[in-house]
Amino acid sequence: MQSPLADRLRPRTLAEVCGQQHLLGPGRVFRKAIESGRVPNMIFYGPSGVGKTTVARIIAENSGMRLHKLNGTSAGTGDIKAVMAEIGTFQSRNGLLLYLDEIQYLNKKQQQSLLECMEDGTVTLIASTTENPYFYIYNALLSRATVFEFKPLTPEDVRRGLENALHKLEELDGVRIEAQPEALDALAAACGGDMRKALGSLEFAVAGAAETDGAKRLTTEAVRQVTQRSSQRYDKSDDMHYDCISALQKSIRGSDPDAAVHYLARILEAGDLLSACRRLLVIAAEDVGLAYPQAIPIVKACVDSALQLGLPEARLPLADAAVLMATAPKSNSAHNAILAAEQDLRRGKTGPVPRQLQNKHFDGEDAAQKGQNYLYPHDYPGHWVKQQYLPDALAGVRYYEYGQNKNEQAAKAYWDKIKK
Structure with missing residues (x-):
């Protein structure tokens, strides 16, 4: 053999x-x-x-x-x-x-x-x-x-290996091989930097090549027939999966719609619909956030449509979601706020819920102050009244900072006016 x-x-x-x-x-x-x-x-x-x-x-x-x-x-x-x-x-x-x-x-x-x-x-x-x-x-x-x-090989590296392989094949099989330059370029580009895959495709293409005048002719069309989808490097559990998912989010975060649809296409070409849907939902909340909060229900609708349609049609609503978010204003203010709150909890900075916020109406004998004393904001001008909501140990702590975007700055101006 x-x-x-x-x-x-x-x-x-x-x-x-x-x-x-x-x-x-x-x-x-x-x-x-x-x-x-x-x-x-x-x-x-x-x-x-x-x-x-x-x-x-x-x-x-x-x-x-x-x-x-x-x-x-x-x-x-x-x-x-x-x-x-x-x-x-x-x-x-x-x-x-x-x-x-x-x-x-x-x-x-x-x-x-x-x-x-x-x-x-x-x-x-x-x-x-x-x-x-x-x-x-x-x-x-x-x-x-x-x-x-070890890094994926460049098309130039693979092309050099293919040229060497053609000479070796001629020696081993005793037959002249004439390869179109475009055929070798296509094969080098289609293997995804994998020399083993390129050589396997070359061997297959040469074996099936037509022989005329004592020479086998390797054409671009023959190469295309043996390299369909072969350039895709992706597995749902390997590093390339995580790299593509990461690149999708970072491209949308960086407001690059072209890169966003590129990485989305790579993920969907591998049939990984669920990962694409999950990541787009995360991006809507984490990276677009309060700068354009309508993105969250819009992306959810796109994801629901994609899951109902299935591939290949699912790529259309997901592309809509990716481009929408890549071109939308960005804010991670809510993301930063919840992280900061979690860090305080892990450091032990917490305490009892203030009495006025508790869900009970009976004070024990040891209560220093009787009565809940909750102030109902809707009874006050502007539907706001000053009172303490954080535990005593965190009174005055600020986790959320308004983002520098039109939507959050409008909210800030409103509450600055109300709270004076």
Whole structure:
């Protein structure tokens, strides 16, 4: 059985790796440290198909140490113990290097089993993960390793890898391949920075390409047929999900309707309707808030419509909501007020509800002042009368500050006049 093209074309040296020049470029500390022959404990973090496994294998195979490879999706405690059993043996005289792919799938106990040997240097760990290591990897293990982030490849990086792959395919298959430049550009742009995905699509397209005059012709149309929706990097539980949700809110908060509909489209293209609805409801209250309070019921109506319609039509009312809020005035005054009140509660700044606000009409024998003495505001001019509402310990504290927008400033002017 023939192995996938991405595996057959895997780089053998750091110089052959496409992309990651912030780590592998000439003079970079990471590359100089690796080339010095001293391999520290490392964790590679980044999306799939960007070279984490490739770089780890190159380092491991050139380290001179006894190499063990495990995958977190299938490895158990017994597999880790089998590696530890070689400590001190003749085979591990130059040290043991454990390459652990997808480490995020190991549970806490399995990760802890690596700590002692990492601490004393009997085992060097190179681990890779597609999930944020600060969320998924045990803190004690993180403190013994250095995290390096691998970034999605640029279209230029992928294009270079595709050109190299075409030459290799010609050698391996013994057939000439003529690729339209636009076809390679489209393939490089459609893979979402994932070299493995790009090579897989290339292999598929070449296999199905028409052969004329002894050459296979790779066209843009053929590439489009094998890369439909392939550029989308999104999963409802991974970092890209949270990044897109965060970008949607920050784009609306920053009053950029174009970016707002871009991130909304990415979320909906992945079929994640519920997350989009929830986030838009949050934005209406948190970021538009009292500057345009009508946005809250409007966005709620848009969300209700979207949930009734379902995808793909749901994108229309949600786009209305996103653009409306991106172009609306903004205020986070109520958001700040509730946060400030919560902080006082956590610090213990509270107290009994003032007697005039309590829901009772009987005073005990120990009451210093008899009677509720509540002043009913509707009985006074302007429907307001001065009295204490906060507990005694917080009397005079101010949590809410009027926002600098037309709506809240109008309310401020009204109450300044009433309260004088």
